[in-house]
Amino acid sequence: MKLNPGMLGTATDEKLVARALAGSNSAWNSLIKRYEQRVYNYALRMVGHPDDAFDLMQEVFMGVYRNLPGFRGDGPFPAWLFRIASFRCTDYLRRRRFHTSFDEHDTPARSNADPQADAMVTHANQQITRALKELPAEQRHVVELKFFQNFTFEDIAQQLGISPNTAKTRLYTALRKLKQHEELKDAL
Amino acid sequence: MRCDQTQTLLFDYVDDRLADQVRMEVGDHLETCSDCHSDYQGILDLQAQANVWHELPVPKWQPPAIPARSLFGNFQQWFPSLASAAALLAVLAIYVGQPATGPAPALNPVAETTYQNRGVPVGYPSSALYSTDPELESLMLDNRSQRQEELQALVRLLRLEMDRRSEETEESLRYVITGQLQGQRDIDDLYDRLQQINYQVPGNREQM
Numbered sequence: 001m002k003l004n005p006g007m008l009g010t011a012t013d014e015k016l017v018a019r020a021l022a023g024s025n026s027a028w029n030s031l032i033k034r035y036e037q038r039v040y041n042y043a044l045r046m047v048g049h050p051d052d053a054f055d056l057m058q059e060v061f062m063g064v065y066r067n068l069p070g071f072r073g074d075g076p077f078p079a080w081l082f083r084i085a086s087f088r089c090t091d092y093l094r095r096r097r098f099h100t101s102f103d104e105h106d107t108p109a110r111s112n113a114d115p116q117a118d119a120m121v122t123h124a125n126q127q128i129t130r131a132l133k134e135l136p137a138e139q140r141h142v143v144e145l146k147f148f149q150n151f152t153f154e155d156i157a158q159q160l161g162i163s164p165n166t167a168k169t170r171l172y173t174a175l176r177k178l179k180q181h182e183e184l185k186d187a188l
Numbered sequence: 189m190r191c192d193q194t195q196t197l198l199f200d201y202v203d204d205r206l207a208d209q210v211r212m213e214v215g216d217h218l219e220t221c222s223d224c225h226s227d228y229q230g231i232l233d234l235q236a237q238a239n240v241w242h243e244l245p246v247p248k249w250q251p252p253a254i255p256a257r258s259l260f261g262n263f264q265q266w267f268p269s270l271a272s273a274a275a276l277l278a279v280l281a282i283y284v285g286q287p288a289t290g291p292a293p294a295l296n297p298v299a300e301t302t303y304q305n306r307g308v309p310v311g312y313p314s315s316a317l318y319s320t321d322p323e324l325e326s327l328m329l330d331n332r333s334q335r336q337e338e339l340q341a342l343v344r345l346l347r348l349e350m351d352r353r354s355e356e357t358e359e360s361l362r363y364v365i366t367g368q369l370q371g372q373r374d375i376d377d378l379y380d381r382l383q384q385i386n387y388q389v390p391g392n393r394e395q396m
Binding site: 020023024025028029032036037038040041044045050054057058061062065121124125128131143146147148153161162163165166168169170171172173175176178179 | 195196199226227230231233234235237238240241242243244245246247249251252253254369372373376377380381383384
């Protein structure tokens with residue numbers, strides 16, 4: 001069973017948003033802490049480079065910060081957050097091309113405790129990023145939102161401003177491209 | 189079940205969101221059709237790939253701080269309403285403070301008769317009449333309350349008109365934005381279909 005924040009006695013997203021809007025810095029920081037890793041890893045898969053991913057994550061949270069008064073709570077907070085992330089990412093990718101240096105020496109280490117485990121983690125992530133790199137940004141977006149963020153096609157359609165059928169079509173096209181990709185097979 | 193039907197349902201099949209009967213039909217088709225089965229396997233592979241990803245920690249950073257609630261920040265929020273209310277009050281103040289000129293406002297018949305009996309011309313500034321005669325003062329108060337009622341009716345009318353215009357503007361904007369979004373979706377659909385049949389589309393999606 002997937003646990004929601006409210007079930008664990010912690011504040012729900014909506015409560016944190018309301019408190020942040022009322023001027024609470026601790027609520028705002030809790031909201032960021034709850035989602036920063038998810039957004040950072042999303043950005044990492046989308047742009048392929050840790051520095052760019054870090055920049056993009058900050059842009060996303062700046063966007064959230066500016067648009068927070070507009071969050072009406074008529075849908076889940078993550079869907080709203082990733083709508084902003086999608087806009088920011090599309091904009092970011094227009095300005096900068098996908099970097100291929102994710103697999104170079106500047107790949108962030110997961111921890112310093114176990115270098116062998118870190119190497120394996122890095123290798124697996126590299127293969128996934130390389131495979132995603134083969135896709136145009138619009139297809140990568142749909143793959144990301146469907147398989148890594150587990151959104152429904154209706155959510156994806158709303159976030160990207162396309163129809164659910166277009167989202168499905170993009171996913172099929174991406175799927176067929178990825179099937180031919182050796183990196184994908186190695187990653188499994 | 190045909191391939192195109194299966195493909196529309198394949199993601200829902202994987203997510204287990206189909207009714208039993210449809211689910212069985214899709215399953216049967218997948219057993220006999222290698223193309224659709226290959227797509228099905230591709231979806232499962234991608235799902236597995238997503239699970240292989242190891243979440244990386246975020247480098248240390250300083251999130252933007254929520255600014256202290258300032259009077260100016262709040263002021264920006266309620267300025268439009270305040271400005272409208274102030275304008276309305278100003279209009280009312282001018283209207284109320286204006287001395288009666290020209291034909292007098294409609295009085296009740298008793299008041300009009302009383303004015304005329306006392307030789308006061310209709311429309312004469314009423315302030316001079318206060319405090320001299322309690323009966324006349326009471327009639328003037330009646331007249332004042334009647335005017336206040338008229339003003340309240342005017343305010344209600346103005347509010348209704350402002351609401352109506354806001355709704356009209358909002359509706360127009362919604363119509364324009366919906367049209368633009370729909371247009372973009374149609375272009376996206378067309379672009380995807382052309383790509384599917386390997387038609388070489390000049391330029392990229394943004395240029396269409």
